[in-house]
Amino acid sequence: xxxxxxxxxxxxxxxxxxxxxxxxxxxxxxxxxxxxxxxxxxxxxxxxxxxxxxxxxxxxxxxxxxxxxxxxxxxxxxxxxxxxxxxxxxxxxxxxxxxxxxxxxxxxxxxxxxxxxxxxxxxxxxxxxxxxxxxxxxxxxxxxxxxxxxxxxxxxxxxxxxxxxxxxxxxxxxxxxxxxxxxxxxxxxxxxxxxxxxxxxxxxxxxxxxxxxxxxxxxxxxxxxxxxxxxxxxxxxxxxxxxxxxxxxxxxxxxxxxxxxxxxxxxxxxxxxxxxxxxxxxxxxxxxxxxxxxxxxxxxxx
Amino acid sequence: xxxxxxxxxxxxxxxxxxxxxxxxxxxxxxxxxxxxxxxxxxxxxxxxxxxxxxxxxxxxxxxxxxxxxxxxxxxxxxxxxxxxxxxxxxxxxxxxxxxxxxxxxxxxxxxxxxxxxxxxxxxxxxxxxxxxxxxxxxxxxxxxxxxxxxxxxxxxxxxxxxxxxxxxxxxxxxxxxxxxxxxxxxxxxxxxxxxxxxxxxxxxxxxxxxxxxxxxxxxxxxxxxxxxxxxxxxxxxxxxxxxxxxxxxxxxxxxxxxxxxxxxxxxxxxxxxxxxxxxxxxxxxxxxxxxxxxxxxxxxxxxxxxxxxxxxxxxxx
Numbered sequence: 164x165x166x167x168x169x170x171x172x173x174x175x176x177x178x179x180x181x182x183x184x185x186x187x188x189x190x191x192x193x194x195x196x197x198x199x200x201x202x203x204x205x206x207x208x209x210x211x212x213x214x215x216x217x218x219x220x221x222x223x224x225x226x227x228x229x230x231x232x233x234x235x236x237x238x239x240x241x242x243x244x245x246x247x248x249x250x251x252x253x254x255x256x257x258x259x260x261x262x263x264x265x266x267x268x269x270x271x272x273x274x275x276x277x278x279x280x281x282x283x284x285x286x287x288x289x290x291x292x293x294x295x296x297x298x299x300x301x302x303x304x305x306x307x308x309x310x311x312x313x314x315x316x317x318x319x320x321x322x323x324x325x326x327x328x329x330x331x332x333x334x335x336x337x338x339x340x341x342x343x344x345x346x347x348x349x350x351x352x353x354x355x356x357x358x359x360x361x362x363x364x365x366x367x368x369x370x371x372x373x374x375x376x377x378x379x380x381x382x383x384x385x386x387x388x389x390x391x392x393x394x395x396x397x398x399x400x401x402x403x404x405x406x407x408x409x410x411x412x413x414x415x416x417x418x419x420x421x422x423x424x425x426x427x428x429x430x431x432x433x434x435x436x437x438x439x440x441x442x443x444x445x446x447x448x449x450x451x452x453x454x455x456x457x458x459x460x461x462x463x464x465x
Numbered sequence: 466x467x468x469x470x471x472x473x474x475x476x477x478x479x480x481x482x483x484x485x486x487x488x489x490x491x492x493x494x495x496x497x498x499x500x501x502x503x504x505x506x507x508x509x510x511x512x513x514x515x516x517x518x519x520x521x522x523x524x525x526x527x528x529x530x531x532x533x534x535x536x537x538x539x540x541x542x543x544x545x546x547x548x549x550x551x552x553x554x555x556x557x558x559x560x561x562x563x564x565x566x567x568x569x570x571x572x573x574x575x576x577x578x579x580x581x582x583x584x585x586x587x588x589x590x591x592x593x594x595x596x597x598x599x600x601x602x603x604x605x606x607x608x609x610x611x612x613x614x615x616x617x618x619x620x621x622x623x624x625x626x627x628x629x630x631x632x633x634x635x636x637x638x639x640x641x642x643x644x645x646x647x648x649x650x651x652x653x654x655x656x657x658x659x660x661x662x663x664x665x666x667x668x669x670x671x672x673x674x675x676x677x678x679x680x681x682x683x684x685x686x687x688x689x690x691x692x693x694x695x696x697x698x699x700x701x702x703x704x705x706x707x708x709x710x711x712x713x714x715x716x717x718x719x720x721x722x723x724x725x726x727x728x729x730x731x732x733x734x735x736x737x738x739x740x741x742x743x744x745x746x747x748x749x750x751x752x753x754x755x756x757x758x759x760x761x762x763x764x765x766x767x768x769x770x771x772x773x774x775x776x777x778x779x780x781x782x
């Protein structure tokens with residue numbers, strides 16, 4: 164249980180110095196509904212954050228693209244069943260780190276890495292790893308919604324069809340479950356057979372989340388999942404992330420400070436390939452240990 | 466507010482309207498040219514075909530009903546028979562053999578090039594295919610006649626104990642036409658596959674697909690309209706292919722689907738008539754236009770069909 168003083172103050176009443184510091188500094192008007200809500204969520208999180216066991220352990224991790232060293236000596240522990248945000252300016256390596264967790268970088272010819280990355284007992288970086296099984300356990304959601312040009316049903320059923328022998332009705336149940344879980348069922352239940360490309364951007368992204376959870380992963384990686392969405396859809400996806408974090412270990416890359424603040428339990432700040440600071444979100448945001456982190460969070464850097 | 470461009474002289478635009486007029490005219494003319502050519506061809510084609518059918522000894526019923534095509538037999542209209550089916554059949558046999566070879570091989574090669582091949586292999590294989598596309602068709606014709614047919618006979622001997630392929634046969638011609646179509650199908654299909662956005666591939670990999678599953682369940686379906694286009698273009702090319710069949714398939718109109726026998730295709734017949742010693746106004750000469758009109762109707766029908774299929778199976782991304 165984290166009980167920082169400034170965070171507690173924030174939870175006690177809106178408009179305290181702590182809140183002013185984390186939100187006004189990033190040039191947002193404290194009166195807009197989004198910010199008010201985020202302040203509440205943030206404050207609530209500060210009170211309730213209880214980080215569980217470590218799900219993903221990253222140690223002495225280096226990554227490179229050809230000659231370019233993208234990540235240097237990263238050491239990080241990601242707690243289970245919570246949301247961990249990677250923040251940092253563009254090109255700092257946060258997406259690279261995320262994409263190594265399920266070895267998505269395997270399809271990038273130049274990408275290499277060294278060090279240790281484990282999910283529970285599984286050594287992710289071993290050469291003989293069954294990446295298909297890894298990716299079944301570690302789902303990923305991308306920056307731009309990328310539904311397949313197939314029906315809504317087929318999109319969600321795609322993963323289960325790869326991994327499971329399911330009857331037609333079992334598959335239908337699974338699709339419904341995943342769509343309900345991603346808060347999309349009521350909007351699409353009457354048009355499951357229609358193309359997923361007819362959905363709005365926010366709906367498409369929730370569909371991509373449904374598609375990812377339908378295979379039954381333990382970990383969900385999200386690479387700036389809201390950056391192509393409007394504010395309303397962003398909130399819907401964030402609510403969904405909060406809901407999913409009860410059951411899944413979620414790692415989210417974001418450029419949006421508010422989003423990291425409202426949606427994550429712990430935060431890791433990367434800068435130029437190095438991990439500058441990590442810890443519970445309210446601590447990183449209200450009481451950063453490293454002056455560089457503070458500069459970034461308050462908008463003077465990046 | 467003063468801007469940097471204020472110090473510059475404004476371009477004289479007084480001739481702008483005139484210039485625009487000429488450019489527009491030129492563009493219309495260029496576009497009109499190809500349409501005009503098409504119209505002229507269709508008018509001549511069908512005009513002469515109508516003259517053919519206007520002849521007293523010719524009926525539609527015979528042309529589309531009879532199975533005998535003997536336009537060069539005898540000198541009187543009575544001794545000649547104009548039933549187009551043997552020619553259509555010859556064309557179809559060659560087309561089916563050619564597409565049966567080129568389509569699967571072309572699509573598999575395209576999938577390999579686009580999804581599997583390392584950059585170096587691709588850099589070698591692509592130009593090799595383009596060389597194949599650059600070989601003159603008459604060379605393929607000779608190749609079919611002097612290489613493929615003997616090989617087919619060798620295989621036939623192996624299985625049946627005797628040579629079965631005639632010197633001119635639809636099998637060898639079909640294989641050669643298939644080889645001719647292979648680069649067309651491969652390169653168009655590969656273009657279609659590579660045009661599928663990377664994000665879709667990543668989505669499929671991210672869900673735990675193998676490379677094969679990514680290719681067959683996501684990339685190929687998403688590129689299907691392009692692949693269908695490629696196939697139809699290849700079929701149209703096959704139906705219209707002339708030199709190979711004129712050399713290797715023979716010149717005996719023959720209603721048979723046996724690839725060992727010689728056939729005459731529609732294009733083969735046209736070559737024979739146009740290059741032979743026939744009067745420019747004789748009925749056999751006019752029959753060439755009737756056959757050409759049928760050929761045109763077939764390729765046109767294919768184009769329409771292709772359009773339908775594309776609309777129906779579109780997985781737009």
